[in-house]
Amino acid sequence: MTASRPLAALVSGVVVLSLAAVPSEAAKVPQQRDIAYHAWTSTTEFLAGEPAGTVVADGSLTFGTATGTTSYVDPFGDGTAKTYDRTTWTSPEVQTSFGLTELIASWNATTPPGTWVEVAMAGHTDLGTTTKWYVLGRWGSGDDTSAGDIHRTSVASQGDSNGSVAVDTFVAATGRSLDRWQLKVSLYRLAATTGTPSVRSVGAVATRLPDEKKVPVSPLGGAEGVVLDVPTYSQEKHIGHYPQWDGGGEAWCSPTSTAMVLDYYGAGPSADETAWVDPADADPQVDHSARSVFDYAYDGAGNWPYNTAYAGTRGLDAFVTRLRSLTEAEQYIKAGIPLIASLSFKKGELPGAGYGTNGHLMVIVGFDAAGNVVVNDPASHLIPSNDQVRTTYDREAFENAWVPHSGGLVYVIHPPSVQLPQITT
DSSP states (O other), X not given: OOOOOOOOOOOOSSSOOOOOOOOOTTOSSOOOOEEEEEXXXXXXXXXXXXXXXXXXXXXXXXXXXXXXXXXXXXTTTTSOEEEEEEEEEEOOOEEEEEEEOEEEEEEEEEOOTTEEEEEEEEXXXXXXXXXXXXXXXXXXXXXXXXXXXXXXXXXXXXOOSSEEXXXXXXXXXXXXOEEEEEEEXXXXXETTOOOOOEEEEEEEEEEEOOOOSOOOOOOOOSOBTOBOOOOOOOGGGGTTSOGGGTOSGGGGHHHHHHHHHHHHTTOSOOTTTTTXXXXXXXXXXXXXXXXXXXXXXXXXXXXXXXXXXXXXTTTOEEEEEEOSOHHHHHHHHHTTOOEEEXXXXXXXXXXXOOOOEEEEEEEEEEEOTTSOEEEEOTTGGGOSOGGGOEEEEOHXXXXXXXXHHHSSEEEEEEXXXXXXXXXXX
């Protein structure tokens, strides 16, 4: 489980999927759910942006000639400033047909030792003004600070009259919205070195969602009886592990879920990569996941884009998005893609769970014949046993623990060779 998170945005597709609201016979007055995702994932798309020292090679944004330097004091380091060469790339503006109130960026990147990336966003407000740049993450895959790696971190206290950043999510100020947005990616490498960070995809999901307390159960989507063979790992087996990365147990729902999906694709860490883990741990890939996604400012392993960025380092494509319903989730299951979903519920609201949570991640792995949701719940029954992780939850109860809480937020993780479903109405 993890702390309660703000609502944000959707969809999937390598570039854009346009998902109109899925109708439900039970909804007398359908509420508009405005969700739009846009990403840059190819040479042509990156060339449409504005480079400042960056170049595009093999479909990725990478380091060309530095346009400046940055003296950076890692707030979680020893207080010593290190100098990094810097290049930047600024995306074209993306217009929305609605006034977005939240935005979440995600990316897939490679950061050799001594390199890291920063992703920021800005937008145009309903008042006709332009916002400042809000930092959505300072990220690197490594944590060898002696080699110039930084402690990956979100950035707090950025709020102003236009909005603020809640961990990894831009949230517009009350009464404000944006009608267009853009991203800025900054690449850093330790000065006088030749390491080359590269970004093969970056995108964001923008959204404006209604204030819903309850949603009607969605129509069946054709995945009834389909269950994917995703391995089961319990977060409860890791209680007390590695306090420097939040100590396992309830704090590790997100990395445990991510580890399950990585191993489903055969993309988990090798024995050599997990050699640092206590050999008594039968599931060292979970500890490796927690270490690799940990956000030092948030002080937790539940930063959504950091989990998908970690999956991206394993040869997979991964991003954060939102879905409108389980009808849409079924299309991913039919395509062989499990989804990691963010939920919140009081004890008793999700029958069979046996606990309540203000924020939790679990893996949607399929649906039973009646359309109820088959999941790998890493906190299932709060029992430290992998055998207890696979469970089935009532469709309506699950949907109401998922959609109103997080706006249907999911991690979408898949091999590049596996096509995403084209969801249309």
